[in-house]
Amino acid sequence: MPNYTVTPISVLIEQFERLPGIGSKSARRLAYHIMKLSKGEIEEFSSALRDIHLKVKYCKICSNFTDEDVCSICSDKSRSKLVICVVEEAKDALALERTQEFDGVYHVLHGAISPLSGIGPDDLTIKELLTRISSDSPKEIIMATNPDVEGEATAMYISKILKPFGIKVSRLAYGIPVGADIEYADEITLSRALRGRCEI
Amino acid sequence: MPNYTVTPISVLIEQFERLPGIGSKSARRLAYHIMKLSKGEIEEFSSALRDIHLKVKYCKICSNFTDEDVCSICSDKSRSKLVICVVEEAKDALALERTQEFDGVYHVLHGAISPLSGIGPDDLTIKELLTRISSDSPKEIIMATNPDVEGEATAMYISKILKPFGIKVSRLAYGIPVGADIEYADEITLSRALRGRCEI
Numbered sequence: 001m002p003n004y005t006v007t008p009i010s011v012l013i014e015q016f017e018r019l020p021g022i023g024s025k026s027a028r029r030l031a032y033h034i035m036k037l038s039k040g041e042i043e044e045f046s047s048a049l050r051d052i053h054l055k056v057k058y059c060k061i062c063s064n065f066t067d068e069d070v071c072s073i074c075s076d077k078s079r080s081k082l083v084i085c086v087v088e089e090a091k092d093a094l095a096l097e098r099t100q101e102f103d104g105v106y107h108v109l110h111g112a113i114s115p116l117s118g119i120g121p122d123d124l125t126i127k128e129l130l131t132r133i134s135s136d137s138p139k140e141i142i143m144a145t146n147p148d149v150e151g152e153a154t155a156m157y158i159s160k161i162l163k164p165f166g167i168k169v170s171r172l173a174y175g176i177p178v179g180a181d182i183e184y185a186d187e188i189t190l191s192r193a194l195r196g197r198c199e200i
Numbered sequence: 201m202p203n204y205t206v207t208p209i210s211v212l213i214e215q216f217e218r219l220p221g222i223g224s225k226s227a228r229r230l231a232y233h234i235m236k237l238s239k240g241e242i243e244e245f246s247s248a249l250r251d252i253h254l255k256v257k258y259c260k261i262c263s264n265f266t267d268e269d270v271c272s273i274c275s276d277k278s279r280s281k282l283v284i285c286v287v288e289e290a291k292d293a294l295a296l297e298r299t300q301e302f303d304g305v306y307h308v309l310h311g312a313i314s315p316l317s318g319i320g321p322d323d324l325t326i327k328e329l330l331t332r333i334s335s336d337s338p339k340e341i342i343m344a345t346n347p348d349v350e351g352e353a354t355a356m357y358i359s360k361i362l363k364p365f366g367i368k369v370s371r372l373a374y375g376i377p378v379g380a381d382i383e384y385a386d387e388i389t390l391s392r393a394l395r396g397r398c399e400i
Contacts, residue, residue: 008251008267015248020233021226032291033220035265039253048215049246051208052231053239065235067208091232 009035061132063108063125065090073097073105080104085142086129086158088112088151092144104142107132112150113157121157129158133165140168147174209235261332263308263325265290273297273305280304285342286329286358288312288351292344304342307332312350313357321357329358333365340368347374 009031016027034042058064059071066072073079073093083104087093093106109124133141141162145151159169174192176185185193209231216227234242258264259271266272273279273293283304287293293306309324333341341362345351359369374392376385385393 007272008248008255009265012248012252015245019230021229026221028291028294029221030219032289034249034252035256035290042249042253045215046246046249048208048212049234049242049249052212052234053242055208056235065209072207089232090235091228094228 059108062106063110063128064093064106078103081136082139083142084129084132084136084138084140085144086155087144088146088154092146096144104140109145109154112145112154114150114153124154126158126161130161133162133167138167140170143169143171147172259308262306263310263328264293264306278303281336282339283342284329284332284336284338284340285344286355287344288346288354292346296344304340309345309354312345312354314350314353324354326358326361330361333362333367338367340370343369343371347372 012034013024013027013031016022016030017024019027022030034045037045055067056065057067057069059066059074060069061074062071064071064073068075080103083102084107085093085096085102085104086107086109087096088109088111090108090110093108096102096106107125107129109126109129111119111124113119113121113124141158143155143158145155155171162169173196174189175196176189176193212234213224213227213231216222216230217224219227222230234245237245255267256265257267257269259266259274260269261274262271264271264273268275280303283302284307285293285296285302285304286307286309287296288309288311290308290310293308296302296306307325307329309326309329311319311324313319313321313324341358343355343358345354355371362369373396374389375396376389376393
């Protein structure tokens with residue numbers, strides 16, 4: 001097939017295909033969309049990508065992504081340094097930010113303990129969390145790791161390490177998602193929702 | 201919200217959001233995926249985008265995208281120049297190529313006639329098609345524009361212009377898609393499938 005050879009278009013399609021959740025059909029649609037853009041628009045996109053490795057680094061305090069030495073949340077004086085919310089990934093912190101419910105600070109682990117994938121505690125930013133706790137002496141650590149095996153294990157591991165510090169360690173509540181149908185909720189979620197029921 | 205300011209990350213998220221079929225959630229997921237890539241991987245992606253406006257141009261013959269003066273299909277001597285398949289977009293030619301059923305050549309209109317969007321015949325590559333027909337005198341023109349109002353109007357318009365040339369002009373068959381359920385097919389498609397029935 002003559003047009004299956006390597007061309008700038010096929011290279012771009014392949015780049016899109018590597019992204020999570022983008023199949024070969026979407027990759028082709030995206031690449032052909034790019035070809036309809038102006039030179040300036042393509043240049044903006046290309047630079048936005050390049051800027052990621054040129055400008056983005058880890059926050060010295062919380063390990064979140066930032067383009068400064070200290071991220072905008074850690075350097076925000078209106079936010080309480082006494083409550084640290086521990087998340088697996090930077091995008092989890094972003095999701096929590098959107099709730100506008102939390103005015104503490106974050107700590108990004110960049111993963112979860114997963115012996116099957118060969119990820120141990122030393123591959124995460126747990127050491128940085130301990131240093132931070134020793135110096136800032138927060139009142140509460142909220143474990144907001146994912147509600148799956150790895151996230152649970154990570155939350156348990158960290159809460160055990162934190163025992164000697166005598167700090168309150170909490171976990172995000174389990175329950176049925178807002179808008180969901182009880183009929184279709186799985187038993188584990190439902191039993192957790194029952195156990196965690198609150199007075200109204 | 202401190203982290204809603206313009207940062208390299210928010211710029212990249214916005215770039216992904218502009219792509220067709222990518223919502224704000226997907227855009228965030230893609231941007232955070234990029235941040236986990238190595239410098240080299242990001243550089244490859246960024247260059248692939250840049251190469252599109254640096255290297256890709258229109259084929260002098262069929263107006264398809266190519267990185268040469270003449271595209272790989274038009275310059276392929278094993279393909280018949282006597283049958284020209286007219287498509288709206290380059291991606292439609294790619295879809296037809298994947299069937300491995302067609303060994304003629306293409307003509308890419310880069311759109312369809314749409315008075316509502318202000319796209320007239322002069323905005324398409326119809327003039328180029330006529331020049332091509334005068335010089336190459338093909339035997340058949342297959343109209344493979346989309347089966348919607350604009351695609352139909354474009355097919356009708358071009359077939360009328362081609363009348364004086366005395367060339368056979370055909371249209372892709374309408375019918376029920378392979379694998380579809382007759383029960384759920386719409387009436388127009390079904391009646392077209394009936395009219396176009398073939399002996400078996």
